[in-house]
Amino acid sequence: MSQSFAVAQRVRVRNDAPKGHCRTPHYLRGREGVIERAYGAFRNPEQLAYGADGLPKRELYWVRFEQGRLWPGYTGTATDTLVAEIYEHWLERAE
Amino acid sequence: MRGVHDLGGQPIDEEIDRAEHAQTFFEKRVDALMRLLSDPSRGVIRVDELRRGVETLPEKDYFGYSYYERWIHSIRLLLLEKGVVSEDELNRRIEGVRKRLAAESTR
Amino acid sequence: MSGHPHDHHSDHDPHAPVEEVEGPPSEHVLLEIALRELLIEKGLFAAADVTRQIEIMDATTPEQGARLVAKFWTDPAYRQRALADGKAAAAELGIDMSVAPKLVILENTARLHHVVVCTLCSCYPRAVLGLPPAWYKSPAYRARTVKDSRGVLAEFGTSLPDDVEIRVVDSTADCRYLVVPVRPHGSEGMDEAALAGLVTRDTMIGVTLAREP
Incomplete structure (x- = not known):
């Protein structure tokens, strides 16, 4: 499952619904965006939240989304964007 | 399923209350408690654990409690879970504090 | 007692x-x-x-962050260092970053405006801004900013033209964010201390612009 992504690559946030703690907001699941920046590897918060050591570390990416595609009837402009930090195991390649 | 804390895009279409509030003693003490417990020299509670504890609050409490009230309940949950304090000693202490403060206020 | x-x-x-x-x-x-x-x-x-x-x-008050912004505006080499590593740049100013998470500096331009929110909890760059204001932690701010940034900014009295991209930054994981506003017109001759006075907490969250001198 572990994979790395390149800046400017198109990705999709996995449309998953795990029971426990995670840092992927619901409104971004299943949505497509572009890798804006690679932040390096961090301990996995989904394990840290339960007292585990969070290893192996997971790559964390800054993913950019187009607001007009996130929200039906978005009233801002076509260039407005949103960025969020998403872990590698929540991302898959998009075409 | 969306967690109670996961608010991005939810239909909470009210105006933002921009009033400034000074921190209360209670808020400062809870914040200090968490800083001490999460300090790497102690490592009792991680911030990820604090969040998990907050997220498991029932919806009525999540929205009924203030920010630091959510924190102190999460800290309680985690300290009990880790066996740092026991439920029995905590409950006894709460009653002791209640009686002491009541006595102080009538003095 | x-x-x-x-x-x-x-x-x-x-x-x-x-x-x-x-x-x-x-x-x-x-x-x-x-x-x-x-x-x-x-x-x-x-x-x-x-x-x-x-x-x-x-x-720990927003004055710390304001000092960082003022130096960012006036010192090109510092600006480069801050963009590369916000934590080290804050530490250079004597701000204690020893237990702080990674700090990312977001530079606003004439065409790009950042506004920060944490939809999942209330992540905030405490080491440089102190404790977050009540509104930052409110369900309304956390719910609305991601889908209606222009409407939220308008409530703070901030209106940006359509040719400015508004970039909402949802602080979801391990980074904290500090917004460096566009340096206002008329501030050319000001020193760092005076410039810092143009920068407020709300400016560094991204809901307002720097004050005109």
């Missing part, structure tokens, strides 16, 4: 917190006092440590 280790200190604090409401203490307040007493008795920390943490918190 044993249950309130910092009350004495607060008597001398110009930013003294508001008093608790009159009447019997709430269950939340009793819980905090009980837990703190038990942890002190068990030797996890001392009452003086609580006081010390509150003193550190009181000393």
